[in-house]
Amino acid sequence: MIIDHPLLGPRDSAEFTYMGDAKLIDRPDWQAATAAQDFYEYAYLRDNPAGWHEELWFHEAGDRSWLVVTRNTLTHEISKVELARDVARRRGRST
Amino acid sequence: MHDLQPVTALGGTSPQVDTFDHITISENDGLALASVAARRGHEKACHAGLKKLLGAVPGPGRCQLHDPEAGFWIGPDQWIIGAPRQTHELLADHLKDLLGDSASVTEQTGAWVTFDVIGPAMPDLCERLCAVPIRQMVAGDAQRTVIHQLGCFVIRRQADDHIRILGPRASAGTLHHALILAAKSTA
Amino acid sequence: MTQINRLSGGQIDRDTTLQFTFDGKTYTGQQGDTLASALLANGVRLMGRSFKYHRPRGVLTAGSEEPNALVELRGGARKEPNTRATTVELYDGLLANSQNRLGSLRFDLLAINDRLSNFLTAGFYYKTFMWPAAFWEKLYEPIIRKAAGLGSLSLKEDPDVYDKGFLHCDLMIIGAGPAGLSAALTAGRAGAQVILADEDFRLGGRLNSETFAVGDQTGADWATATLAELSSLPNVRIMPRTTVIGAFDHGIYGAVERVSDHLHTPKDGKPRQILWRIYTKRTVLAAGAIERPIAFENNDRPGIMLASALRTYANRFAVSADKRVAIFTNNDDGHRTAADLYAKGVKIAAVVDSRPDAPRQENYEVLSGEVINTKGRLGLTFADLRLADGSTRTLECGALGVSGGWNPNVHMTCHQRGRPTWNNDLAAFVPGGTLPPGMTVAGAANGEMSTHGALVSGQAGSVAALHDIGIKAKASDLPQAEDAPVSITPFWYVQGCSRAWLDQQNDVTVKDVKLSHQEGFRSVEHLKRYTTLGMATDQGKTSNMGGLAIMAELAGKTIPEVGTTIFRPPYTPTAIGAFAGRHRGMDFHPTRLTPSHTWAEEQGAVFVEVGNWMRAQWFPRAGETTWRESVDREVLATRGSVGVCDVTTLGKVDVQGADAADFLNKIYCNGFAKLPVGKTRYGLMLREDGIAMDDGTAARLAEDHFVVTTTTANALPVYRHMEFVRQCLFPDMDVQLISTTEAWAQYAVAGPNSRKLLENIVDQDISNDAFPFMACANITICGGLRARLFRISFSGELAFEIAVPTAYGDALIRKIMEVGAAFDVTPYGTEALGVMRIEKGHAAGNELNGTTSAQNLGMGRMVSKKKDSIGSILSEREGLNAPGDLRQVGIKPVDPTDPVPAGAHLMTADGPVDAAHDQGYATSACFSPVLGHAIALGFLKDGDQRIGEKMRLVSPLTGVDVAVEIVSAHFVDPEGDRLRA
Structure with missing residues (x-):
């Protein structure tokens, strides 16, 4: 596959390491009253959709950026690639 | 002054040169290297320092071919700076002095083996080694890629037949072996 | 015999006569021949025996779709079975043998199978060899293997080398027939980066096989002239002898270039074949059609x-x-x-x-x-005929x-989600469904069966493909060419026939397909598996359609309703060597050498591969006959005076930034914020699920600068994890990471005399007061070389780790040995390192094995509850904190002469020995030269409560049953006095 890196342009997916669901960005608050349940769900529960999926890919043999890749798991079509850091900020992880 | 004698990445007291009709592969032992990463919130100051040093701040996939210091982009707000070792043995200290709190600086001289690959068969050889689009690259393009399972940088130098390859120093022998096989294969 | 069947004309070189040998007999052919054409020229029609019935077979086709004329090419280690005589380019001295015969090709003793054909029909394996079961392995299988099957392997190492390579282009054109040449010319003239690949050694496709004119010249001459123009364009790469074998995601194609297969042996240093990975923006598939x-x-x-x-x-x-x-x-x-x-x-x-x-x-x-x-x-x-009038x-x-009729070559259009559709006018499948992204199909592959149609669609496909990527190409005037319509009335098999072959390679007949239908195999994929129709080297390129047509007729369906089997890469058989490339033998993976490697070799060190690293395992000395002798000596010398070990291989990550300490607080379960500058601390890293991931040390060189170490094996995943935490979880922390594993040569100098030794090397005061246990500093050595010193100890002795820029690693080990001579300094390898850490009770990879928690490791109290760190919340979950959890313990034999092998399980002294009563297991074991007996680390249920208990250590598999005592894991210096000396 070819992943269109937001900074480097099209790169072979062989340069990347895959980590699956980008929900891993949404790490729960450790001090929440429901932290135990929240972390259990965070660590163990994942969607495995046949279709569009937001995934984490690490450009290990490249610039070491973590990317959020929106990919169709049926067709391998990729509709969006973003720096995970930008996604994390947008999801409110700046603090 | 200390009396410890350095060895080259290939283990010699002087760098190794392999010459073929159409290509020359030279171990380049003369580079001091250090990485620079901009500190959060100090990116502008870091860029200014780099611009002062190199003339420009290399963007993604680019190398600023400049003397005596040159630098290439390795990641978001992260670069490797190189300079002649003879004059810049303490390059990292020098960069830290220049950039101060605007950047994190890490000595990298020992981490890499550097080969200069020069000759008319350079593009053919490059195609046998890695996935960089060598024939589309122009002077100053710098790509990280994989050569024989090793993470390497390929920098297209000023001359059209010249690339510089930086690979992990502990695997200098493996990388050299791969280069020699590719040179024979494209002879 | 001379070339009795040679005609006039053709595109062979009559001036270059080549000698070759087939089945021991010598013939001549011409440059430009294939093995098949040369054999036919010599009047040789019989080229092989069939797979199952050993029927005499000749050549069916003139291309890579050949099912029959498979030969063993070359001899010795270069012998290659199942090569198609139709694609083997003739060279002087070529050696080929027919295969799949017992005796000579003309008198194959296994031709008896043909008489037994009634017993060898579809599914005969499943039906015939069912009983008794014991006969299968000893009797049936060897007989079947001998009788059936294709050529045989040399069983010798392949002496040739294979390259891999990478190419990039705007437009790749697969196939250099009229459509492909037309497409290439259009794109080439437009200045696009073009690759034109064709499996043949002579490009032109059917133009070379037909007598049609193109414009005012023959098709073959037009092809030659077009290729000449393309060769003159620097933006066009023409790749003959190159088979595109697969269409992969997002415009990536695999192609095998046969660099040396047309030569007797490859030239020195040259590969036999190159497996290219081709990155394309657009592709024109002009793969032609295959007659059926x-x-x-x-x-x-x-x-x-x-x-x-x-x-x-x-x-x-x-x-x-x-x-x-x-x-x-x-x-x-x-x-x-x-x-x-x-x-x-x-x-x-x-x-x-x-x-x-x-x-x-x-x-x-x-x-x-x-x-x-x-x-x-x-x-x-x-040939017996039945004419229309019945006579x-x-x-x-x-x-x-x-x-x-002709089947458009849709193979490559189906490598992803494409499924061909039926065209009634052609009575054939044409490309359909979702084609691989960026692919356009032109010429006969797309059902444009005339030469004119090929030229036009090639050009149009090229213009459209380039338009997509913003390159303007002009449609120029095309030469006049044959433009006959297709006239066909589908006719698949002659009524009343039974031993009529559909698939000649697998000996599948019309009768077999009918039988399979009768027995209920209605899916086309089932038909393939049951009858073997369309399997093996040709994958049914000439046979599948016939099978489908008969299935359709029997089922009362149309052919498109029956559908095709799925086409998968590779398009034609591909040597495994091409997939391996250079990654064979010693080149299988890269080798990493430590800075002391040359020196260690000089000492006669025995090396062990750890990941890709070559590490000295031990340093044998004259008179030592077993590795244990060497290792025991190294341990005793280190504990007695001083030893040195290369520890460069540990992963090192430079962590800098204003938030560096906060960052370490996140990745380690224990605290780092309060670590003073100039101090080092052990850190345990958990996964988010509370299981231990890795451990190491973090040295604080400045307020905003740490050097973190990881285990050798986990350097990469830990770095990846750290970047994940930095970029995805805490994106606005001011922290920067970079690996420095190979930037520094690092040696552990351990033992009571380690300080005395180093005092001769380092320029600073390293007395216990000036440089206490766990101190770290940037220093200089030998009068000025920059270095780093850490007072950390894996061995449990007074110890230091000293690091210098890698280029000086060789000089430093020699310096340490030189100044250490006064203390009889002893180099030690990974075995002695392992013994000393087991003696000291330090956990390593065997204990941090991906199933153990901080609590299991006896480090539960390290997990800080006052801060947020990865894994801290889930390490508190019930499942990791239940009564009866495993705890790390030491294990020693009751009888000091007994071994305590790792992997064996702990059982109570008098209880039953079975899985239900398992109490724990030994993880690391060694002989302790200090204690004089074997020792082990292990995990035991409630182990911390059971010190002193006598147990059994058993391994029924290896016959181990030893009486052991549970002890503290700290076998040597449990108080740590030596460390702090």
Whole structure:
């Protein structure tokens, strides 16, 4: 596959390491009253959709950026690639 | 002054040169290297320092071919700076002095083996080694890629037949072996 | 024998005569021949024996779709079975042998199988060899393996090398026939980066096989002229002998270039083949079409060929398969073969056309009818006809060209989600469904069967593809060319036949397909597996359609309703060596050498691979006969005076930034914020699920600068994890990471005399007061070289780790040995390192094995509850904190002469020995030279409460049953006095 890196342009997916669901960005608050349940769900529960999926890919043999890749798991079509850091900020992880 | 004698990445007291009709592969032992990463919130100051040093701040996939210091982009707000070792043995200290709190600086001289690959068969050889689009690259393009399972940088130098390859120093022998096989294969 | 069947003309080099040997007999051919064309020129029709029935077989095709003429090429270690004689380019000295025979090719003893054909029908394995079960392995399988199957391997190491390579282009064109050449010319002239790949050694495709004119020249001459223009364009890369084997995601293609297969042996240093990975923006597939046969009784005799192949042999190779040729066709194209052969002076016995309205000819007889049977033991002699009026007739002929129509070559269009659709006019499947992204299909591959259609669609496909990527290409005037419509009446098999071959390679007949249907195999994929139709080297390129048509008829369905089996890469058989490339033997993976490697070699060190690293395992000395002797000596010398070990391989990550300490607080379960500058601390890293991930140390060199170490094996995943935490979880922390593993050469200097030794090297005061346990600093050594010093200890002794820039690593180890001579400094390897850490009770990879928590490791209290760190919340979950959890313990034998092997399980002294009563297990074991007996680390349920308990350590698998005592894991210096000395 070819992943269109937001900074480097099209790169072979062989340069990347895959980590699956980008929900891993949404790490729960450790001090929440429901932290135990929240972390259990965070660590163990994942969607495995046949279709569009937001995934984490690490450009290990490249610039070491973590990317959020929106990919169709049926067709391998990729509709969006973003720096995970930008996604994390947008999801409110700046603090 | 200390009396410890350095060895080259290939283990010699002087760098190794392999010459073929159409290509020359030279171990380049003369580079001091250090990485620079901009500190959060100090990116502008870091860029200014780099611009002062190199003339420009290399963007993604680019190398600023400049003397005596040159630098290439390795990641978001992260670069490797190189300079002649003879004059810049303490390059990292020098960069830290220049950039101060605007950047994190890490000595990298020992981490890499550097080969200069020069000759008319350079593009053919490059195609046998890695996935960089060598024939589309122009002077100053710098790509990280994989050569024989090793993470390497390929920098297209000023001359059209010249690339510089930086690979992990502990695997200098493996990388050299791969280069020699590719040179024979494209002879 | 001379080349008795050689005709005039053709595209062979008559001035270059080549000698070759087939089945021990020497022949001659010409440069430009294939092995098949050269054999036919010499009157050799019999080239092999069939897979199952050992029927005599000749060549069916003139291309890579060949099912029959498979030979063993070359000899010795270079012997390659199952090469297709139709694609083997003739070279001087070529050696080939027929295969799949017992005895000679003419008198194959296994031809008896043909008489037993009633027992060897579809699914015969499943039906025949079921009972008794014990016979399968010893009797049935060896017999079947001997009798069936194709060629044999040399079983020697392949002496050739294979390269891999990477190419990039705007437009790749697959196939250099009229459509491909037209596409390439259009794109080449437009300045696009073009790759034109074709599996053949002579480009031009069918233009070389036909007599059609293109403009005012022959098709072959037009191809030559076009290729000359393309060669002159620097933006066009022409790749002959290159088979595109697969279409992968997002425009990536695999292609095998046969660099040296047309040579006797590859030139020195040159690869035999190159497996290219080609990155394309757009692709034009111009792979042409493949003719299909018609099934009739005994249609597999040598001499019975595809009509188009006869034409190729005549027009391109100047060869006729025989002096007297008949044609059997259901379409107009078959007639072209008769016309071309007639023009070359070959006698046409008759053209038999299954259509009542067959076009008549004055030069030879054209009959409406069918071929219903053939004769000839080792090659065709007669064909029996049943004519339209019901009469029968026997035709004398040595070759019979069969044409059942053409199948567009849709293979590559289906490598992702494409599924072909049916075209009634062609009576064939054409590309359909979702094609691989960026692919355009042109020419016969897309059902444009005329030369004109190919030229036009090639050009149009090229213009459209380039338009997509913003390159303007002009459609120029095309030369005039043949533009005949397709006229075909589908005709798949002759009624009443049974031993009529559909798949000649797998010996599948019409009868087998009918039987399979009767037995309930209705899916086309089931038909394939049950009958083996369409399997093996040709993957049914000439046979699948016939099988589908019969299935459709039997099921009362249309052919598109039955559908095709799925086409998968590779397009044609590909050598495993090409996939391996250079990654064989010593080059299988990269090697990493430590800075002391050369020196260690000089000492005669024995090395062990750890990941890719070569680490010294021990340093044998004269007189030592076992590794244990060396390791015991190294341990005792280190604990007695001083030892040195290369620890460069540990992963090192430079962590800098204002938030560096906060960052370490996140990745380690224990605290780092309060670590003073100049101090080092042990850190345990958890996964988010509370299981231990890795451990190491973090040295604080400045307020905003740490150096973190990881275990050798986990350097990469830990770095990846750290970047994940930095970029994805805490994106606005001011922290920067970079690996420095290879930037520093690092040595552990351990033992009571380590300080005295280092005092001769370092320039600073390293007394216990100035540089206490866990201190770290940037220092200089030997009067000025920058270095780093850490007072950390894995061995449990007074110890330091000293690091210098890698280039000085060799000099430093020599310096340490030189100044250490006064203390009898002893180099030690990974074995002694392991013994000392077990003696000290330090956990390593065997304990941090991906299943153990901080609590298991006895480090539960390290997990800080006052801060957020990865894994801290889930490490508190019930499942990791239940009574009866495993705890790390030490294990020693009650009888000091007993071993305590790792992997063995702990059982109570008097309870049952079974899985239900398992108490724990030993993880790391060694002989402790300090204690004089074996020791082990292990995990035991509630182990911390059971110190002193006598237990059994058992391994029923290896016959171990030892009485042991549970002890503290800290076998040596439990108070840590030596560390702090």
